[in-house]
Amino acid sequence: MASFLSHFLLPFFLFGLALAATESGKVGVNYGRIANNLPTPDKVVELLKQQSITRVKIFDTDVSVLKAFSNSDISLTVSLPNENLTAASSSQSFTDTWVKTQILPFHPGSNISAIAVGNEANTDPNLVPKVVPAMNNMYSSLQKYSISNDIKISSPISYASLQNSYPPSSGSFKQDLIDPFIKPMLAFLKKTDSFLMVNAYPFFAYKDNSDQISLDYALFKPNKGNVDSGNGLKYDSLFVAQIDAVYAAMALLKYNDLKLVVTETVGASSENAAAYNGNLVKRVLTGGGTPLRPNDPLDVYLFALFNENQKPGPTSERNYGLFYPSEQKVYTIPLTAAQATRSVAPASANNATKAVVPKSGQSWCVANENAEAKKLQAGLDWACGQGQADCRPIQPGATCYNPGSLVAHASYAFNSYYQMKTRAAGTCDFGGAAHVVTQPPNFGSCKYPTGN
Numbered sequence: 001m002a003s004f005l006s007h008f009l010l011p012f013f014l015f016g017l018a019l020a021a022t023e024s025g026k027v028g029v030n031y032g033r034i035a036n037n038l039p040t041p042d043k044v045v046e047l048l049k050q051q052s053i054t055r056v057k058i059f060d061t062d063v064s065v066l067k068a069f070s071n072s073d074i075s076l077t078v079s080l081p082n083e084n085l086t087a088a089s090s091s092q093s094f095t096d097t098w099v100k101t102q103i104l105p106f107h108p109g110s111n112i113s114a115i116a117v118g119n120e121a122n123t124d125p126n127l128v129p130k131v132v133p134a135m136n137n138m139y140s141s142l143q144k145y146s147i148s149n150d151i152k153i154s155s156p157i158s159y160a161s162l163q164n165s166y167p168p169s170s171g172s173f174k175q176d177l178i179d180p181f182i183k184p185m186l187a188f189l190k191k192t193d194s195f196l197m198v199n200a201y202p203f204f205a206y207k208d209n210s211d212q213i214s215l216d217y218a219l220f221k222p223n224k225g226n227v228d229s230g231n232g233l234k235y236d237s238l239f240v241a242q243i244d245a246v247y248a249a250m251a252l253l254k255y256n257d258l259k260l261v262v263t264e265t266v267g268a269s270s271e272n273a274a275a276y277n278g279n280l281v282k283r284v285l286t287g288g289g290t291p292l293r294p295n296d297p298l299d300v301y302l303f304a305l306f307n308e309n310q311k312p313g314p315t316s317e318r319n320y321g322l323f324y325p326s327e328q329k330v331y332t333i334p335l336t337a338a339q340a341t342r343s344v345a346p347a348s349a350n351n352a353t354k355a356v357v358p359k360s361g362q363s364w365c366v367a368n369e370n371a372e373a374k375k376l377q378a379g380l381d382w383a384c385g386q387g388q389a390d391c392r393p394i395q396p397g398a399t400c401y402n403p404g405s406l407v408a409h410a411s412y413a414f415n416s417y418y419q420m421k422t423r424a425a426g427t428c429d430f431g432g433a434a435h436v437v438t439q440p441p442n443f444g445s446c447k448y449p450t451g452n
């Protein structure tokens with residue numbers, strides 16, 4: 001705890017003083033487990049502690065996970081899955097039992113601070129009318145067991161619940177969601193002193209409108225910004241503009257001061273995810289609120305902790321992790337206020353941005369130092385053989401033969417293959433023996449190709 005405090009609070013405090021700033025936001029991570037190769041929950045808690053991650057959201061109330069978090073100083077948001085929403089909406093005896101068996105045995109040893117009742121129920125018309133009754137039952141159950149002050153109840157909505165989001169000041173909710181869902185939910189959140197949960201994926205909006213939205217604006221990089229034609233406020237990132245559209249939509253229904261937490265957000269491809277998440281974290285930890293709500297800190301949960309190999313859908317779905325199942329970082333971003341403030345030290349803002357991603361889209365593939373030799377060799381053989389990577393430079397006497405280590409040679413071959421495949425998702429894996437980095441690899445005097 002002591003080292004955690006000095007790591008986190010001191011720089012936070014100094015930074016706060018220096019700017020006389022509003023409270024900074026907080027960063028958490030979604031810990032999904034749709035995979036068969038993840039570390040045990042106990043090991044995951046160790047990893048989170050090492051990274052000073054203090055807020056985690058999970059998608060269920062798995063016993064082994066809840067147990068692992070006991071006495072960990074990590075606060076948890078747990079979830080009632082959509083498949084249980086109907087039961088929860090129809091009777092308080094269901095939520096009583098659920099709270100008694102899923103929450104009470106673990107709290108407060110495991111610090112459960114919020115329950116997400118369902119997830120993105122706005123996307124399923126059958127679930128829409130169930131959400132608020134389920135939230136009400138859940139609240140009554142928390143009251144029954146005298147924990148309604150410790151644990152907040154909310155229900156993540158997806159960004160698709162907005163009708164308008166551009167310009168942000170014209171934000172509004174979809175008409176058909178307002179009466180059956182949004183209005184009663186906002187009333188519930190206000191009554192119980194809770195907050196709106198929003199899953200925001202600005203990168204998808206960028207991809208659909210890349211003729212109108214610049215990549216720099218989507219990735220929090222320096223850009224000329226966008227002025228809201230409705231009120232003249234200036235936005236320097238799509239993410240912040242999206243959040244203000246939600247605030248505006250709430251204001252339209254006369255909810256002007258309800259808090260909001262971004263419960264999921266992510267960039268798209270591996271390279272852009274590094275820039276998006278890295279710059280987002282810096283923005284959250286050092287940048288104050290939004291133009292519409294300058295005094296409300298931005299709280300976000302990144303998506304997600306691990307690459308999850310059993311998620312269905314396109315390859316990108318399985319590659320949203322900050323970490324590989326091996327616990328190696330997929331890329332390096334600041335995760336604490338200390339790291340974030342260090343990287344925005346005076347006059348080094350540009351260099352700091354470079355430290356995250358040297359140039360838009362640049363990345364390399366390297367071997368995991370801790371991977372088994374057998375795996376590295378198999379990957380190396382495959383890349384130089386069937387993979388048709390250019391392995392001439394690692395032949396004896398050639399420019400990248402030294403250093404002659406397996407890790408160095410495998411890295412060269414993996415990167416060659418990765419660049420040849422234009423850094424497509426899934427081309428830097430080699431059975432878990434490789435990962436993407438956003439800094440040029442450094443092995444002796446060998447120069448690693450970049451595709452661009």
Ligand SMILES: *[C@@H]1O[C@H](CO)[C@@H](O)[C@H](O)[C@H]1NC(C)=O
Pocket residue numbers: 073074075076108111113
């Ligand atoms: C539990 O988490 C909440 C929210 O992060 C925090 O405010 C509170 O101090 C924590 N409680 C304990 C006992 O650690």
Ligand SMILES: *[C@@H]1O[C@H](CO)[C@@H](O)[C@H](O)[C@H]1NC(C)=O
Pocket residue numbers: 083084098
């Ligand atoms: C939630 O729903 C699933 C699927 O229908 C079911 O197997 C599970 O038992 C339900 N959970 C509870 C606590 O009833």
Ligand SMILES: *[C@@H]1O[C@H](CO)[C@@H](O)[C@H](O)[C@H]1NC(C)=O
Pocket residue numbers: 346347348351
């Ligand atoms: C930024 O990086 C350049 C080149 O790496 C270095 O010379 C310069 O001192 C750095 N500036 C700051 C403010 O750190």
